[in-house]
Amino acid sequence: MNHFDVIIVGLGPSGSIAALLLETYGIKVLAIEKEKEIYNLPRAVTISDQGFRMSQLAGIDHIYEENSTVLGGARFTDKDLNTIGNAIELDGLISPNGWPPSSLFHQPYTDQAIREKLNNSKVEVLLEHEFKNLNHIDNQNVIKVFNLKEQKEVEFTCRYLIGSDGGSSLVRKELNIQQIDLEYNRDWVVVDVELMNENTLGNQVIQVCDRERLSTFVPSHLPFRRWEFIIHEHEDKNTFLDETKIQELISKWLKPEEYRIIRKAVYQFHSVIAKNFQKDNCFLVGDAAHQAPPFMGEGMMSGYRDAVNLAWKIAVTIKNELNNKLLKSYEEERIAHSKFVVENSAGIGELMEAYAQASDTEEVPKELVAKGYGSFVLPNLSNGLFFGGKANEKMHSGEIFPQPLQYHNSKIVKRMDHILGSKFCLVSESKFSVSEENKRFLELLGCKSLILKKEYIDENSWLNFFMEQGKTYLIRPDRYIFGSTTSHVTLNELIDDLKIRINLENTI
Ligand SMILES: Cc1cc2nc3c(=O)[nH]c(=O)nc-3n(C[C@H](O)[C@H](O)[C@H](O)COP(=O)(O)OP(=O)(O)OC[C@H]3O[C@@H](n4cnc5c(N)ncnc54)[C@H](O)[C@@H]3O)c2cc1C
Known part of the structure; x- marks a missing residue:
């Protein structure tokens, strides 16, 4: 029991x-x-886009979709909110994962x-x-x-x-x-507010590089907005939870009657990793x-x-x-x-600290x-459960296979990850065959074989990029590519390698 x-x-x-x-x-x-x-x-x-796609695997993507707003971008500014350096513009983008790069949820x-x-x-x-x-x-x-x-x-x-x-x-x-x-340990106060009226705060994250006090504005979902303010070492962090102190910090953006504080906390932001x-x-x-x-x-x-x-x-x-x-x-x-x-x-x-201290950016x-x-572009995976034990650019192993999307009038009407199944999947544009032994092995894994319809490939630029290379891809349940066929590696060799790597070679 x-x-x-x-x-x-x-x-x-x-x-x-x-x-x-x-x-x-x-x-x-x-x-x-x-x-x-x-x-x-x-x-x-x-x-993130990958976060949404992972939520699809667990059947909770609709929960995030119903409670989120697409993020328009991010930028660093000086204390007067003038942009410093490049900004990231995300409006209208859809990533290979089939979702906007970043969305804000409550x-x-x-x-x-x-x-x-x-x-x-x-x-x-x-x-x-x-x-x-x-x-x-x-x-x-x-x-x-x-x-x-x-x-x-x-x-x-x-x-x-x-x-x-x-x-x-x-x-x-x-x-x-x-x-x-990894030695970033700083105290910050984080405040969530509910807005009372329409506002002009915009839909971008703003990292304010103000020498006197670093801060971040986060647009958040629906009537909510967030601010984060650094607390200096000589300051008493408890006072940063006082309503009047918070109002003073937000005064650059809004008057107290324009919002209601709903949640507040002081955190030490850490950077640590387990060995x-x-x-x-x-x-x-x-x-x-x-x-x-x-x-x-x-x-x-x-x-x-x-x-x-x-x-x-x-x-x-x-x-x-x-x-x-x-x-x-x-x-x-x-x-x-x-x-x-x-x-x-x-x-x-x-970087925020460096911008704040520099007289010239x-x-x-x-x-x-x-x-x-x-850093907003995340790396692929490198060593691990891939053909040969490590990612390989030619095979696209270690990269995430794009999510097939269905469009109507240039709008996404359906995300089609489910056609890849929830286990391993072999994907190709044309028919392929594998040995009887490998067939039995793939059955044990519940691996799906999928010939992608031309209509999906044609209307998905990311899929098109992968499929026009004429490869057959072996995709893991988490949508990372295990490997693909090349002029040197056949489909059976690809599968044989997987068999050894997960220790199933003697079971078949
Ligand atoms: C201000 C702030 C903003 C952030 N913004 C973002 C963001 O925008 N996007 C993002 O991706 N991440 C963000 N993060 C990070 C994110 O919140 C955390 O990484 C995430 O909450 C971690 O989730 P977790 O489930 O690993 O741990 P937790 O959320 O800490 O959950 C741990 C759970 O374990 C329970 N627990 C602990 N000990 C025991 C025990 N002995 N027995 C039983 N239960 C126990 C706790 O009660 C808790 O429910 C932010 C973090 C902060 C502080």
């Missing part, structure tokens, strides 16, 4: 999406959360709807249960949990444990995993594994990427009774990528400027 395939500790955004994804793969999951209600201080506000609405979806799922959810400790007995994780409502201890066992218990993760401590401090994301049969995801200052709006997105990367690997391992070979690629792929996000998020904060080091604007 008390044994599960997977136990998830912490039902913030990362744990919630991990639970929903594992459920879709038919895995028996217990999710425990110490709080009764969802977190209600101001936190995540932007969701987290209390989305988190509540996601919690309701979880409560109605097959995931066993225990709220007001606090994870206490972990032991490994007979190749199983044995965890002790304290039922806060009934004030009693309960014990559960599982094959895999996922620690998604946030920045001060007890799971991470129990696993004795150290963190690397390992896996130990034995336990994994860290989300803030438990990495924390970034929010300037890139990518912290929660990194947590989503962790969950999506891990969920299908756990499912394939459990369903095929494999050893942990496939799971090793989780840490290999995710540490490097999330380190980029942490470093570049801190880089944006450092030309003095600001080019590497720092590149971090500010360049």
Whole structure:
């Protein structure tokens, strides 16, 4: 009764999406959360194109779509709000993932709807249960949990444990995993307001590089708007939660009668990353594994990427009774990528400081400027579960395969990711065949074979780019390309390599 395939500790955004994804793969999951209600201080506000696409996999994209507004762009300004350097213009763009590059959402609405979806799922959810400790007995994780409502201890066992218990993760401590401090640690106050009237604040994020006080304006969804202000070391951070202090900080933008403060919090923005994301049969995801200052709006997105990367690997391992070979690629792929996000998020904060201090913006080091604007383009994956063990430009492995879109009068009417299925997928423009042995292997994986209709290819410029190269692509469940055929690599060789990498070569 008390044994599960997977136990998830912490039902913030990362744990919630991990639970929903594992459920879709038919895995028996217990999710425990110490709080009764969802977190209600101001936190995540932007969701990226990839974030939306990952939400599609978990069936929660409609929740974000109903509660979000497309972001128009981002810019750095001086204290008088004059733009410094380049700005990022996002209006009207659709990425290969099939969504606008960034959208703004109201987290209390989305988190509540996601919690309701979880409560109605097959995931066993225990709220007001606090994870206490972990032991490994007979190749199983044995965890002790304290039922806060009934004030009693309960014990559960599982094959895999996922620690998604946030920045001060007890799971991470129990696993004795150290963190690397990337040394951006600054106090900021974050304030969400509800606007009383129409306003002219615009739809772009503004990073104000004011020597006296750095600040960020975030347009947010519907009547809400957000400001973030740095707190200097000599200042008393508690005073920054006073209404009059907040009104004084916002006075450059709005008069007090034009808004109502709905949420406020002082955070220390950190940049840290765990040395390992896996130990034995336990994994860290989300803030438990990495924390970034929010300037890139990518912290929660990194947590989503962790969950999506891990969920299908756990499912394939459990369903095929494999050893942990496939799971090793989780840490290999995710540490490097999330380190980029942490470093570049801190880089944006450092760029703001450099712009604020410089008398001439030309003095600001080019590497720092590149971090500010360049970091909005995320890297592909490099080493991991790809043909030959690493990404390869010629094969496009390590890149994300574009989402097929259906248009009507130049408007997207349908996102067609579902035609790729939720497991592996072989995609080509023309017929292809594989050996009988490989056919059996692909069946075990639930791999779909798809010949893309010409009408989709013609109306999707991103798809066209990939398909005009005449390749057959082997795509992973998280939409990353495992590899593709080339003049040197046949389809059977591609599949043979996957077989070895996930340790299924002796099962067929
Ligand atoms: C001001 C601010 C703005 C941000 N803006 C963005 C943004 O725009 N876009 C973006 O992508 N990211 C953003 N982020 C980052 C994002 O909010 C976090 O990365 C994200 O919330 C992490 O989610 P998580 O599920 O990993 O951790 P958390 O949200 O911290 O969830 C952890 C959960 O674990 C539970 N828990 C902890 N310990 C235990 C225990 N022992 N037993 C049981 N349960 C436990 C907690 O109660 C909590 O519910 C922002 C962060 C801040 C601070």
